[in-house]
Amino acid sequence: MLDENQLRIRVARDLRLGAALNLVGAEDVAIGIGLDRPDSLVTPSGPGSVTFPFSGRSEAIHLDPTEAVPTRALAAGADDLAKELVARLLLRLRERS
Secondary structure, three states: OOOHHHHHHHHHHHHHHHHHOOOOOOOEEEOOEEEOOHHHOOEEEEOOEEEOOOOOOOOOEEEOOOOEEEHHHOOOOHHHHHHHHHHHHHHHHHHOO
16 A cells, blocks of 8 residues: 555654664765555555556666765654655656656
8 A cells, every 4th residue: 555654654764773773884874765566556546445556567666865864863864854755756656657
């Protein structure tokens, strides 16, 4: 199910987890995000029904990491970073539909 809010929550959680595990050994990090199978996403279309708005779109959608952020800001800025990343990813997905 394509739920923008849930996707933001999951991305923010993963950013916080990465920060907590100290996975990045650099002062700055650039973050990319992607969806491997957009054709499998469904959206609600009414009570008890869904549609496959990206049917036939089997190629992955990725946002390459372009802007670096301080690693120490990952946990504190996770919600804002996730909001921006998810918005950009979904925009790219909808542009290619």
